Amino acid sequence: MENIKDPVLNRLTCAESLLWLNPGLSETKSALSKLDITEKDTQDAEARLKRFAPYIMRAFPETESAKGLIESPLTEIPEMLNRLKEEYFAPIEGRLYLKRDCDLPISGSIKARGGIYEVLKHAETLAMQAGLLKESDDYSKLADESFKKFFSQYSLQVASTGNLGLSIGVMSAALGFRTTVHMSADAREWKKALLRQKGVTVIEYPSDYSAAVEQGRKASEADPMSYFVDDENSKDLFMGYSVAAGRLKAQLDAQGITVDTEHPLFVYLPCGVGGGPGGVTFGLKNIFGDNVHVFFVEPTQAPCMLLGMASGLDNKICVQDIGLTGKTEADGLAVGRASGFVGKVMRGLLSGEATVEDGMLFDYMRSLIQSENLFAEPSACAAFAGPVALYTFDEGEEYIRTHGLESRMKNAVHIAWATGGSLVPEYEREKYKATHIIH
Numbered sequence: 199m200e201n202i203k204d205p206v207l208n209r210l211t212c213a214e215s216l217l218w219l220n221p222g223l224s225e226t227k228s229a230l231s232k233l234d235i236t237e238k239d240t241q242d243a244e245a246r247l248k249r250f251a252p253y254i255m256r257a258f259p260e261t262e263s264a265k266g267l268i269e270s271p272l273t274e275i276p277e278m279l280n281r282l283k284e285e286y287f288a289p290i291e292g293r294l295y296l297k298r299d300c301d302l303p304i305s306g307s308i309k310a311r312g313g314i315y316e317v318l319k320h321a322e323t324l325a326m327q328a329g330l331l332k333e334s335d336d337y338s339k340l341a342d343e344s345f346k347k348f349f350s351q352y353s354l355q356v357a358s359t360g361n362l363g364l365s366i367g368v369m370s371a372a373l374g375f376r377t378t379v380h381m382s383a384d385a386r387e388w389k390k391a392l393l394r395q396k397g398v399t400v401i402e403y404p405s406d407y408s409a410a411v412e413q414g415r416k417a418s419e420a421d422p423m424s425y426f427v428d429d430e431n432s433k434d435l436f437m438g439y440s441v442a443a444g445r446l447k448a449q450l451d452a453q454g455i456t457v458d459t460e461h462p463l464f465v466y467l468p469c470g471v472g473g474g475p476g477g478v479t480f481g482l483k484n485i486f487g488d489n490v491h492v493f494f495v496e497p498t499q500a501p502c503m504l505l506g507m508a509s510g511l512d513n514k515i516c517v518q519d520i521g522l523t524g525k526t527e528a529d530g531l532a533v534g535r536a537s538g539f540v541g542k543v544m545r546g547l548l549s550g551e552a553t554v555e556d557g558m559l560f561d562y563m564r565s566l567i568q569s570e571n572l573f574a575e576p577s578a579c580a581a582f583a584g585p586v587a588l589y590t591f592d593e594g595e596e597y598i599r600t601h602g603l604e605s606r607m608k609n610a611v612h613i614a615w616a617t618g619g620s621l622v623p624e625y626e627r628e629k630y631k632a633t634h635i636i637h
Protein backbone atom coordinates (compact mmCIF):
# COMPACT_ATOMS: atom_id res chain seq x y z
CA MET A 199 0.00 0.00 0.00
CA GLU A 200 3.05 2.27 -0.31
CA ASN A 201 1.54 3.78 -3.44
CA ILE A 202 -1.43 5.23 -1.55
CA LYS A 203 -0.82 8.93 -1.11
CA ASP A 204 -3.88 10.59 0.37
CA PRO A 205 -2.92 11.62 3.95
CA VAL A 206 -6.46 10.85 5.09
CA LEU A 207 -5.59 7.17 4.97
CA ASN A 208 -3.41 7.38 8.08
CA ARG A 209 -6.24 8.99 9.97
CA LEU A 210 -8.73 6.42 8.67
CA THR A 211 -6.48 3.66 9.96
CA CYS A 212 -6.63 5.25 13.42
CA ALA A 213 -10.45 5.18 13.25
CA GLU A 214 -10.62 8.94 13.80
CA SER A 215 -13.77 10.85 13.04
CA LEU A 216 -12.90 13.24 10.23
CA LEU A 217 -14.04 15.16 7.18
CA TRP A 218 -12.51 14.23 3.83
CA LEU A 219 -12.88 16.46 0.79
CA ASN A 220 -12.99 14.56 -2.48
CA PRO A 221 -10.14 15.84 -4.68
CA GLY A 222 -11.92 14.33 -7.70
CA LEU A 223 -15.00 16.58 -7.38
CA SER A 224 -15.45 18.37 -10.68
CA GLU A 225 -17.92 20.52 -12.52
CA THR A 226 -21.16 18.53 -12.59
CA LYS A 227 -21.76 18.69 -16.35
CA SER A 228 -18.34 17.37 -17.19
CA ALA A 229 -18.47 14.68 -14.47
CA LEU A 230 -21.87 13.46 -15.69
CA SER A 231 -20.76 13.43 -19.33
CA LYS A 232 -18.09 10.88 -18.49
CA LEU A 233 -20.58 8.31 -17.16
CA ASP A 234 -22.33 5.61 -19.12
CA ILE A 235 -25.52 6.15 -17.15
CA THR A 236 -27.73 9.17 -17.80
CA GLU A 237 -30.78 11.05 -16.59
CA LYS A 238 -32.73 8.96 -19.10
CA ASP A 239 -32.10 5.85 -16.96
CA THR A 240 -33.66 7.61 -13.97
CA GLN A 241 -36.66 8.67 -16.08
CA ASP A 242 -37.04 5.08 -17.17
CA ALA A 243 -37.17 3.97 -13.55
CA GLU A 244 -39.68 6.71 -12.74
CA ALA A 245 -41.94 5.60 -15.58
CA ARG A 246 -41.74 1.97 -14.47
CA LEU A 247 -42.67 2.85 -10.88
CA LYS A 248 -45.62 4.80 -12.24
CA ARG A 249 -46.80 1.74 -14.19
CA PHE A 250 -46.56 -0.31 -11.01
CA ALA A 251 -48.38 2.22 -8.80
CA PRO A 252 -51.81 0.57 -9.26
CA TYR A 253 -50.28 -2.78 -8.26
CA ILE A 254 -48.50 -1.30 -5.24
CA MET A 255 -51.71 0.40 -4.14
CA ARG A 256 -53.57 -2.90 -4.31
CA ALA A 257 -50.89 -5.07 -2.67
CA PHE A 258 -49.96 -2.48 -0.01
CA PRO A 259 -53.05 -0.48 0.97
CA GLU A 260 -50.93 1.77 3.19
CA THR A 261 -49.75 3.43 -0.06
CA GLU A 262 -53.30 4.34 -1.13
CA SER A 263 -53.16 7.94 0.04
CA ALA A 264 -50.01 8.45 -2.07
CA LYS A 265 -51.65 6.61 -5.03
CA GLY A 266 -49.13 3.79 -4.94
CA LEU A 267 -46.08 6.03 -4.81
CA ILE A 268 -43.50 4.92 -2.24
CA GLU A 269 -42.37 8.29 -0.92
CA SER A 270 -41.35 9.91 2.37
CA PRO A 271 -41.94 13.35 3.90
CA LEU A 272 -39.45 16.22 4.01
CA THR A 273 -39.68 17.99 7.37
CA GLU A 274 -37.88 21.06 8.70
CA ILE A 275 -36.28 20.31 12.08
CA PRO A 276 -35.36 23.66 13.66
CA GLU A 277 -35.18 22.31 17.21
CA MET A 278 -32.68 19.66 16.14
CA LEU A 279 -30.67 22.39 14.42
CA ASN A 280 -30.52 24.26 17.73
CA ARG A 281 -29.25 21.12 19.44
CA LEU A 282 -26.51 20.66 16.85
CA LYS A 283 -25.47 24.26 17.42
CA GLU A 284 -25.62 24.19 21.19
CA GLU A 285 -24.79 20.63 22.20
CA TYR A 286 -22.57 19.58 19.34
CA PHE A 287 -20.86 22.96 18.96
CA ALA A 288 -21.52 23.23 15.22
CA PRO A 289 -22.35 26.84 14.21
CA ILE A 290 -24.42 25.66 11.22
CA GLU A 291 -25.80 28.42 9.00
CA GLY A 292 -29.07 28.11 7.09
CA ARG A 293 -31.93 25.69 7.72
CA LEU A 294 -32.02 21.98 8.53
CA TYR A 295 -34.46 19.43 7.11
CA LEU A 296 -34.97 15.72 7.59
CA LYS A 297 -35.69 13.52 4.57
CA ARG A 298 -37.69 10.85 6.29
CA ASP A 299 -36.94 7.62 4.45
CA CYS A 300 -37.18 6.13 7.94
CA ASP A 301 -40.93 6.43 7.28
CA LEU A 302 -41.00 5.07 3.74
CA PRO A 303 -43.97 2.72 3.34
CA ILE A 304 -43.57 -1.07 3.00
CA SER A 305 -40.08 -1.47 4.46
CA GLY A 306 -39.20 1.61 6.50
CA SER A 307 -35.81 2.35 4.96
CA ILE A 308 -34.10 3.83 1.91
CA LYS A 309 -33.93 0.24 0.59
CA ALA A 310 -37.62 0.53 -0.22
CA ARG A 311 -36.53 2.66 -3.19
CA GLY A 312 -33.87 0.52 -4.84
CA GLY A 313 -34.74 -2.93 -3.58
CA ILE A 314 -38.41 -2.81 -4.39
CA TYR A 315 -37.69 -1.23 -7.77
CA GLU A 316 -35.37 -4.02 -8.84
CA VAL A 317 -37.85 -6.73 -7.84
CA LEU A 318 -40.64 -4.98 -9.77
CA LYS A 319 -38.44 -4.60 -12.83
CA HIS A 320 -37.55 -8.28 -12.77
CA ALA A 321 -41.20 -9.27 -12.37
CA GLU A 322 -42.19 -7.03 -15.28
CA THR A 323 -39.49 -8.55 -17.50
CA LEU A 324 -40.62 -12.10 -16.75
CA ALA A 325 -44.30 -11.34 -17.23
CA MET A 326 -43.67 -9.52 -20.52
CA GLN A 327 -41.45 -12.28 -21.85
CA ALA A 328 -44.23 -14.74 -21.09
CA GLY A 329 -46.72 -12.54 -22.97
CA LEU A 330 -48.77 -11.92 -19.84
CA LEU A 331 -48.20 -8.17 -19.55
CA LYS A 332 -47.95 -5.06 -21.75
CA GLU A 333 -46.81 -1.57 -20.71
CA SER A 334 -50.29 -0.22 -21.40
CA ASP A 335 -51.97 -2.74 -19.04
CA ASP A 336 -53.37 -1.90 -15.63
CA TYR A 337 -50.61 -3.42 -13.49
CA SER A 338 -52.96 -4.00 -10.56
CA LYS A 339 -53.68 -7.35 -12.20
CA LEU A 340 -50.24 -8.48 -11.02
CA ALA A 341 -51.85 -9.03 -7.62
CA ASP A 342 -54.16 -11.70 -9.09
CA GLU A 343 -53.73 -15.32 -8.01
CA SER A 344 -52.78 -16.31 -11.57
CA PHE A 345 -49.72 -14.04 -11.45
CA LYS A 346 -48.69 -15.30 -8.03
CA LYS A 347 -48.77 -18.78 -9.48
CA PHE A 348 -46.72 -17.67 -12.48
CA PHE A 349 -44.04 -16.01 -10.33
CA SER A 350 -43.88 -18.98 -7.96
CA GLN A 351 -42.00 -20.89 -10.67
CA TYR A 352 -39.13 -18.47 -10.15
CA SER A 353 -36.92 -17.71 -7.24
CA LEU A 354 -35.25 -14.51 -6.18
CA GLN A 355 -32.29 -14.22 -3.82
CA VAL A 356 -30.39 -11.45 -2.12
CA ALA A 357 -27.65 -11.05 0.46
CA SER A 358 -28.23 -8.47 3.12
CA THR A 359 -27.19 -7.00 6.44
CA GLY A 360 -30.92 -6.63 7.05
CA ASN A 361 -32.74 -3.72 5.45
CA LEU A 362 -32.20 -4.73 1.83
CA GLY A 363 -33.39 -8.21 2.69
CA LEU A 364 -36.52 -6.71 4.23
CA SER A 365 -37.37 -4.59 1.18
CA ILE A 366 -36.66 -7.26 -1.37
CA GLY A 367 -38.09 -10.06 0.72
CA VAL A 368 -41.39 -8.31 1.39
CA MET A 369 -41.96 -7.27 -2.23
CA SER A 370 -40.69 -10.49 -3.77
CA ALA A 371 -42.83 -12.66 -1.49
CA ALA A 372 -45.88 -10.46 -2.15
CA LEU A 373 -45.52 -11.05 -5.89
CA GLY A 374 -45.26 -14.79 -5.29
CA PHE A 375 -41.57 -15.46 -5.94
CA ARG A 376 -39.80 -18.15 -3.95
CA THR A 377 -37.55 -15.84 -1.98
CA THR A 378 -34.29 -16.46 -0.16
CA VAL A 379 -32.41 -13.86 1.88
CA HIS A 380 -28.80 -14.59 2.81
CA MET A 381 -28.17 -12.74 6.05
CA SER A 382 -24.81 -11.72 7.44
CA ALA A 383 -24.01 -12.20 11.12
CA ASP A 384 -24.84 -8.62 12.10
CA ALA A 385 -28.48 -8.85 10.94
CA ARG A 386 -31.03 -8.32 13.72
CA GLU A 387 -33.21 -11.17 14.93
CA TRP A 388 -36.44 -9.20 14.46
CA LYS A 389 -35.70 -8.72 10.76
CA LYS A 390 -35.14 -12.42 10.24
CA ALA A 391 -38.34 -13.21 12.13
CA LEU A 392 -40.36 -10.68 10.12
CA LEU A 393 -39.12 -12.15 6.83
CA ARG A 394 -39.82 -15.73 7.86
CA GLN A 395 -43.31 -14.65 8.82
CA LYS A 396 -43.79 -13.41 5.23
CA GLY A 397 -42.77 -16.80 3.88
CA VAL A 398 -39.19 -15.86 3.01
CA THR A 399 -36.37 -18.40 3.50
CA VAL A 400 -33.65 -16.83 5.62
CA ILE A 401 -30.19 -18.37 5.58
CA GLU A 402 -27.82 -17.12 8.24
CA TYR A 403 -24.05 -16.86 7.89
CA PRO A 404 -21.61 -16.46 10.74
CA SER A 405 -19.54 -14.14 8.55
CA ASP A 406 -19.77 -10.56 7.33
CA TYR A 407 -21.71 -9.04 4.48
CA SER A 408 -19.24 -9.68 1.64
CA ALA A 409 -19.18 -13.39 2.45
CA ALA A 410 -22.99 -13.53 2.50
CA VAL A 411 -23.02 -11.91 -0.95
CA GLU A 412 -20.61 -14.49 -2.28
CA GLN A 413 -22.62 -17.40 -0.89
CA GLY A 414 -25.90 -15.94 -2.12
CA ARG A 415 -24.53 -15.36 -5.59
CA LYS A 416 -23.31 -18.96 -5.76
CA ALA A 417 -26.60 -20.40 -4.54
CA SER A 418 -28.49 -18.38 -7.14
CA GLU A 419 -26.16 -19.30 -10.01
CA ALA A 420 -26.78 -22.96 -9.26
CA ASP A 421 -30.52 -22.51 -10.00
CA PRO A 422 -31.50 -21.53 -13.58
CA MET A 423 -34.88 -20.20 -12.41
CA SER A 424 -33.24 -17.92 -9.87
CA TYR A 425 -32.42 -14.23 -10.03
CA PHE A 426 -29.83 -12.67 -7.73
CA VAL A 427 -30.06 -9.04 -6.64
CA ASP A 428 -26.44 -7.96 -6.56
CA ASP A 429 -26.12 -5.07 -4.12
CA GLU A 430 -22.45 -4.61 -5.01
CA ASN A 431 -22.96 -4.09 -8.75
CA SER A 432 -26.63 -3.57 -9.55
CA LYS A 433 -27.50 -0.74 -11.90
CA ASP A 434 -31.23 -1.37 -11.35
CA LEU A 435 -30.96 -0.84 -7.60
CA PHE A 436 -29.00 2.34 -8.26
CA MET A 437 -31.61 3.70 -10.65
CA GLY A 438 -34.41 2.88 -8.24
CA TYR A 439 -32.65 4.95 -5.60
CA SER A 440 -32.03 7.82 -8.04
CA VAL A 441 -35.76 8.45 -8.43
CA ALA A 442 -35.72 10.08 -4.99
CA ALA A 443 -34.13 13.22 -6.40
CA GLY A 444 -37.02 14.30 -8.60
CA ARG A 445 -39.44 13.64 -5.77
CA LEU A 446 -37.32 15.77 -3.44
CA LYS A 447 -37.28 18.57 -6.01
CA ALA A 448 -41.09 18.55 -6.05
CA GLN A 449 -41.16 18.67 -2.24
CA LEU A 450 -38.73 21.58 -2.14
CA ASP A 451 -40.82 23.43 -4.72
CA ALA A 452 -44.00 22.77 -2.74
CA GLN A 453 -42.35 24.21 0.38
CA GLY A 454 -41.14 27.26 -1.54
CA ILE A 455 -37.46 26.36 -1.19
CA THR A 456 -35.21 27.62 -3.96
CA VAL A 457 -31.95 25.96 -4.92
CA ASP A 458 -29.60 28.09 -7.04
CA THR A 459 -26.16 29.70 -6.87
CA GLU A 460 -27.27 31.98 -4.05
CA HIS A 461 -29.12 29.20 -2.21
CA PRO A 462 -26.91 26.11 -2.00
CA LEU A 463 -28.32 22.73 -1.06
CA PHE A 464 -26.29 20.42 1.21
CA VAL A 465 -27.29 16.78 1.49
CA TYR A 466 -25.84 14.25 3.95
CA LEU A 467 -26.33 10.52 3.38
CA PRO A 468 -25.27 7.52 5.48
CA CYS A 469 -23.32 5.12 3.25
CA GLY A 470 -22.90 1.34 3.33
CA VAL A 471 -22.02 -0.39 0.08
CA GLY A 472 -22.88 2.87 -1.71
CA GLY A 473 -25.87 2.13 -3.94
CA GLY A 474 -28.49 4.01 -1.92
CA PRO A 475 -26.58 7.22 -1.28
CA GLY A 476 -24.89 6.96 -4.69
CA GLY A 477 -28.15 6.67 -6.57
CA VAL A 478 -29.67 9.61 -4.69
CA THR A 479 -26.53 11.67 -5.41
CA PHE A 480 -26.60 10.84 -9.11
CA GLY A 481 -30.24 11.96 -9.27
CA LEU A 482 -29.58 15.15 -7.30
CA LYS A 483 -26.57 16.18 -9.41
CA ASN A 484 -28.62 15.72 -12.58
CA ILE A 485 -31.25 18.11 -11.23
CA PHE A 486 -29.32 20.66 -9.18
CA GLY A 487 -25.84 20.44 -10.75
CA ASP A 488 -23.14 22.44 -8.98
CA ASN A 489 -25.68 23.94 -6.55
CA VAL A 490 -26.02 20.70 -4.61
CA HIS A 491 -23.21 19.52 -2.36
CA VAL A 492 -23.43 15.91 -1.28
CA PHE A 493 -21.51 14.33 1.58
CA PHE A 494 -21.61 10.70 2.66
CA VAL A 495 -21.19 9.60 6.26
CA GLU A 496 -19.68 6.26 7.28
CA PRO A 497 -18.78 4.68 10.64
CA THR A 498 -15.14 5.08 11.69
CA GLN A 499 -14.74 1.27 11.67
CA ALA A 500 -16.39 0.75 8.27
CA PRO A 501 -15.47 3.65 5.96
CA CYS A 502 -15.36 1.44 2.86
CA MET A 503 -16.41 4.04 0.29
CA LEU A 504 -14.04 6.68 1.63
CA LEU A 505 -11.22 4.14 1.61
CA GLY A 506 -11.96 3.02 -1.94
CA MET A 507 -12.24 6.58 -3.25
CA ALA A 508 -9.32 8.13 -1.38
CA SER A 509 -6.98 5.26 -2.27
CA GLY A 510 -8.23 5.11 -5.85
CA LEU A 511 -8.52 1.36 -5.40
CA ASP A 512 -12.34 1.34 -5.26
CA ASN A 513 -13.51 -2.20 -4.47
CA LYS A 514 -10.00 -3.63 -4.64
CA ILE A 515 -9.41 -2.62 -1.04
CA CYS A 516 -11.43 -3.33 2.11
CA VAL A 517 -11.38 -1.76 5.57
CA GLN A 518 -9.86 -4.90 7.10
CA ASP A 519 -6.83 -4.30 4.85
CA ILE A 520 -6.03 -1.20 6.92
CA GLY A 521 -6.68 -2.88 10.26
CA LEU A 522 -10.26 -1.76 10.88
CA THR A 523 -12.93 -4.21 12.05
CA GLY A 524 -15.75 -3.34 9.64
CA LYS A 525 -18.04 -3.77 12.65
CA THR A 526 -20.53 -1.15 13.75
CA GLU A 527 -23.82 -0.82 15.62
CA ALA A 528 -25.16 1.00 12.56
CA ASP A 529 -27.47 -1.40 10.68
CA GLY A 530 -26.82 -1.29 6.96
CA LEU A 531 -23.44 0.38 7.32
CA ALA A 532 -21.38 -2.65 8.42
CA VAL A 533 -19.81 -3.01 5.00
CA GLY A 534 -16.08 -3.59 4.55
CA ARG A 535 -15.89 -3.25 0.79
CA ALA A 536 -17.70 -0.62 -1.27
CA SER A 537 -19.40 -1.11 -4.61
CA GLY A 538 -16.81 -0.60 -7.34
CA PHE A 539 -19.48 0.62 -9.75
CA VAL A 540 -20.73 3.30 -7.35
CA GLY A 541 -17.23 4.46 -6.37
CA LYS A 542 -16.45 5.23 -9.99
CA VAL A 543 -19.69 7.12 -10.53
CA MET A 544 -19.10 9.19 -7.37
CA ARG A 545 -15.54 10.18 -8.33
CA GLY A 546 -16.50 13.51 -9.92
CA LEU A 547 -19.83 14.07 -8.13
CA LEU A 548 -19.30 13.59 -4.40
CA SER A 549 -18.18 16.58 -2.32
CA GLY A 550 -16.69 14.51 0.47
CA GLU A 551 -17.25 12.17 3.37
CA ALA A 552 -17.44 12.40 7.12
CA THR A 553 -16.78 9.50 9.46
CA VAL A 554 -18.58 9.07 12.77
CA GLU A 555 -18.02 7.04 15.92
CA ASP A 556 -20.78 4.63 16.89
CA GLY A 557 -21.42 6.35 20.21
CA MET A 558 -22.41 9.58 18.47
CA LEU A 559 -25.17 7.82 16.54
CA PHE A 560 -27.07 7.08 19.73
CA ASP A 561 -26.53 10.64 20.95
CA TYR A 562 -27.92 12.08 17.71
CA MET A 563 -30.82 9.63 17.87
CA ARG A 564 -31.74 10.74 21.40
CA SER A 565 -31.38 14.40 20.43
CA LEU A 566 -33.74 13.90 17.48
CA ILE A 567 -36.36 12.19 19.64
CA GLN A 568 -36.13 14.80 22.38
CA SER A 569 -36.07 17.85 20.11
CA GLU A 570 -38.47 16.86 17.31
CA ASN A 571 -40.25 13.77 18.61
CA LEU A 572 -39.12 11.87 15.50
CA PHE A 573 -37.50 8.45 15.41
CA ALA A 574 -34.77 7.38 13.01
CA GLU A 575 -32.53 4.38 13.65
CA PRO A 576 -28.94 4.97 14.78
CA SER A 577 -27.44 4.29 11.33
CA ALA A 578 -29.78 6.88 9.83
CA CYS A 579 -28.69 9.41 12.45
CA ALA A 580 -25.17 9.20 10.99
CA ALA A 581 -26.49 11.86 8.62
CA PHE A 582 -26.24 14.48 11.40
CA ALA A 583 -22.49 13.96 11.56
CA GLY A 584 -22.41 15.59 8.10
CA PRO A 585 -23.38 19.18 8.92
CA VAL A 586 -21.57 18.91 12.26
CA ALA A 587 -18.36 17.90 10.46
CA LEU A 588 -18.78 20.69 7.91
CA TYR A 589 -18.92 23.24 10.73
CA THR A 590 -16.38 21.78 13.15
CA PHE A 591 -13.48 20.55 11.00
CA ASP A 592 -11.05 22.88 9.20
CA GLU A 593 -11.80 20.97 6.00
CA GLY A 594 -15.40 22.20 6.20
CA GLU A 595 -14.28 25.80 6.25
CA GLU A 596 -11.93 25.04 3.38
CA TYR A 597 -14.78 23.55 1.36
CA ILE A 598 -17.02 26.57 1.90
CA ARG A 599 -14.19 28.93 1.01
CA THR A 600 -12.94 27.17 -2.11
CA HIS A 601 -16.47 27.00 -3.48
CA GLY A 602 -17.04 30.71 -2.82
CA LEU A 603 -19.92 29.97 -0.46
CA GLU A 604 -18.99 32.07 2.61
CA SER A 605 -21.63 34.75 2.02
CA ARG A 606 -24.20 32.23 0.75
CA MET A 607 -24.25 29.75 3.59
CA LYS A 608 -26.81 31.82 5.47
CA ASN A 609 -29.21 30.82 2.67
CA ALA A 610 -28.20 27.17 2.70
CA VAL A 611 -30.61 24.30 3.10
CA HIS A 612 -29.13 21.22 4.78
CA ILE A 613 -30.88 17.90 4.40
CA ALA A 614 -30.03 15.03 6.73
CA TRP A 615 -31.18 11.89 4.92
CA ALA A 616 -32.70 9.64 7.60
CA THR A 617 -32.29 6.30 5.88
CA GLY A 618 -34.27 3.97 8.14
CA GLY A 619 -36.30 3.40 11.26
CA SER A 620 -40.07 2.88 11.23
CA LEU A 621 -39.96 -0.92 11.40
CA VAL A 622 -37.64 -1.02 14.41
CA PRO A 623 -39.72 -2.65 17.19
CA GLU A 624 -40.47 -0.72 20.36
CA TYR A 625 -38.26 -2.89 22.59
CA GLU A 626 -35.31 -2.32 20.22
CA ARG A 627 -35.93 1.43 20.34
CA GLU A 628 -35.83 1.30 24.13
CA LYS A 629 -32.52 -0.57 23.95
CA TYR A 630 -31.11 2.00 21.54
CA LYS A 631 -32.22 4.84 23.80
CA ALA A 632 -30.34 3.27 26.69
CA THR A 633 -27.15 2.66 24.67
CA HIS A 634 -24.17 4.81 25.60
CA ILE A 635 -20.81 4.09 24.03
CA ILE A 636 -17.95 6.09 25.44
CA HIS A 637 -14.79 6.47 23.41
Ligand SMILES: *Cc1c(COP(=O)(O)O)cnc(C)c1O
Nearest residue numbers: 361470471472473474530617618
Ligand atom coordinates in the same frame (compact mmCIF):
# COMPACT_ATOMS: atom_id res chain seq x y z
C1 LIG B 1 -28.49 0.20 3.45
C2 LIG B 1 -28.59 1.35 4.32
C3 LIG B 1 -27.83 2.50 4.09
C4 LIG B 1 -26.80 2.63 3.00
O1 LIG B 1 -27.15 2.17 1.73
P1 LIG B 1 -26.05 1.47 0.83
O2 LIG B 1 -26.71 1.26 -0.47
O3 LIG B 1 -25.67 0.18 1.50
O4 LIG B 1 -24.89 2.39 0.80
C5 LIG B 1 -27.99 3.54 4.98
N1 LIG B 1 -28.85 3.49 6.00
C6 LIG B 1 -29.63 2.41 6.23
C7 LIG B 1 -30.57 2.42 7.36
C8 LIG B 1 -29.51 1.31 5.39
O5 LIG B 1 -30.27 0.24 5.63
